[in-house]
Amino acid sequence: MKKFKFLLSILMILGLMMAGCSSQDNGGEKKAGDGDSNTIKIGAIYNLTGGQASLDQPSLNAFQLAAEEINAAGGINGMQIEVISVDGKSEPATTTSAVQELVDVKKVKVLAGLSDSTFVLASGPIAQKAGIPFITSGATAPEIPDQVGDYMFLSPFGDNIQAFAAADFALNDLQADTVWVLTDTSTDYTLGLAKFFKERYTAKGGKILLEDKYNGASDMDFSAQITKLKNLPEKPKVLFVSAQPDKCGLVVKQLRDLGVDTPVVGGDGYDTPDLVSLGGVPQTNDTYFTTHVSLGNTDAGVTTFVEAYKKKFNKEPENAFAALAYDTMYLIADAVKRAGSDDSTAIRDALQKTEGFKGVTGTISYQDGQRVPLKSVTIMKVNNGEFEFVKEVLPN
Structure with a gap:
């Protein structure tokens, strides 16, 4: 009988402890699956190996650099950027799988990357179907947005x-x-x-x-x-x-x-x-x-980017694709700020209204429903x- 009472007492104490924990979760903490309101997940799909690597590795470097700068300055509307990167390996099938992972598993709110039209055309429809804005930082086929859909944007000029x-x-x-x-x-x-x-x-x-x-x-x-x-x-x-x-x-x-x-x-x-x-x-x-730009340009925006890249990676930016990716991250941050939330559709709508955004590679405006900017050529x-x-x- 004493053993039974002892066990009953232990069970009652455990039950009270569990109830207390449950009350704290419901009242003061987010439930599992609610996400972190202080973070926005941005997907980066670049071909870090294979034939596209000489364009895409510098691009990812600069994309991450821009995110670090934005975070150090306080983030976007109080949110810190979390860049989630997956290597497409310069293979259309692998790139498509990588985008599927970023959208379905990593639950990114925005997607950016790639420097070749074939890879964007293969993977873009996945983001489009999921309602995730996708800004290609380097692919230049002007038909891409119309072929993929209204969540697809180009950061560079068209071919x-x-x-x-x-x-x-x-x-x-x-x-x-x-x-x-x-x-x-x-x-x-x-x-x-x-x-x-x-x-x-x-x-x-x-x-x-x-x-x-x-x-x-x-x-x-x-x-x-x-x-x-x-x-x-x-x-x-x-x-x-x-x-x-x-x-x-x-x-x-x-x-x-x-x-x-x-x-x-x-x-x-x-x-x-x-x-x-x-x-x-x-x-x-x-x-x-x-x-897209001469990295030897003495324009203040260009020199600031070049010096920041050199400080971070101990070398000068390898090409203009790095500058394009840097601009793309800041373009996303600008759209998220104007959207006022991390809702993907709201971000898409803000991107579409972009006008006069000044970047290292020129000024970006999406006018008259177009999603390819008209920029100068170097x-x-x-x-x-x-x-x-x-x-x-x-x-x-």
């Missing part, structure tokens, strides 16, 4: 704008009225860039002497295409090579090694250290490319392994 700038530069600055066009057929980016270049170049009076192609997913030897170029009865005055960052240097090197010294023009996929490391010095001399030249500023233009 039409940079291709028009490249065509105008070839015709007006290089005085090149004939061109050879070589296109990587394996990606949406390279196909679209070449299409817009040809459209502008021929409309302005330029003549395409030969078009050729290769498969960037597998080809490493471009001697067959270069031989056809060399056998042309009329030699083109400029070469437009629409290539990805892991192949542009190889193409330029093989052109030079086979005796072709004609100026080469390309898009922002050339804005990578891989251009010189794979292409060589001086083989990459007389190569020009369009991009043209760079490779000289003995260094990228030199040539000019900044806004094609009309």
Whole structure:
């Protein structure tokens, strides 16, 4: 009997303790699953390995840097940013799975990243279906928002704008009225860039002497295409090579090694250290490319970003894609602040109303329902392994 009373007393004490704990949870603490009102989860999908890594690793560095700066300044409406990053591994299927994880498992409120249109088109519909705003910091196909949906935004200009700038530069600055066009057929980016270049170049009076192609997913030897170029009865005055960052240097090197010294023009996929490391010095001399900003610009916004990046990572930003990602984080923070909450739909609506947002890579406005900003294009030249500023233009 004494044992029974003792056990009963113990059970009563435990019951009172549990009741007290339950009362504290309901009255003063958040229930499990309610989330942390002091944190906003922002997903970062970048290809940190594979062919896109030279663009995406600097992008993630800068994206995280911007988040740290915002948090140090007090966060957004009292919320601290938590960046959750997953590696897409430069594989569309893996990128799609990574976005699925960020949306369904990590429960991010906003998604940003990627520097290539093919990967965005593969993974963007997942965020769209879930109602999660997705801002690509580096993909440039202007059709992306319409193809994915109303939760999809671009931080950079579209390929039409940079291709028009490249065509105008070839015709007006290089005085090149004939061109050879070589296109990587394996990606949406390279196909679209070449299409817009040809459209502008021929409309302005330029003549395409030969078009050729290769498969960037597998080809490493471009001697067959270069031989056809060399056998042309009329030699083109400029070469437009629409290539990805892991192949542009190889193409330029093989052109030079086979005796072709004609100026080469390309898009922002050339804005990578891989251009010189794979292409060589001086083989990459007389190569020009369009991009989003010159990191040697003395503008206060550019120099502040460059110095912050150097302080954090002990090196200068590798390319303009880092600056784009930095801008993208601040663009998100601006939208969240204006939305007044971390509700994904409210953030999307605030993004759509963005006007006059000033970043390192230019001013972003989404006007007339568009979700691609109209921004100026920077043209760079490779000289003995260094990228030199040539000019900044806004094609009309």
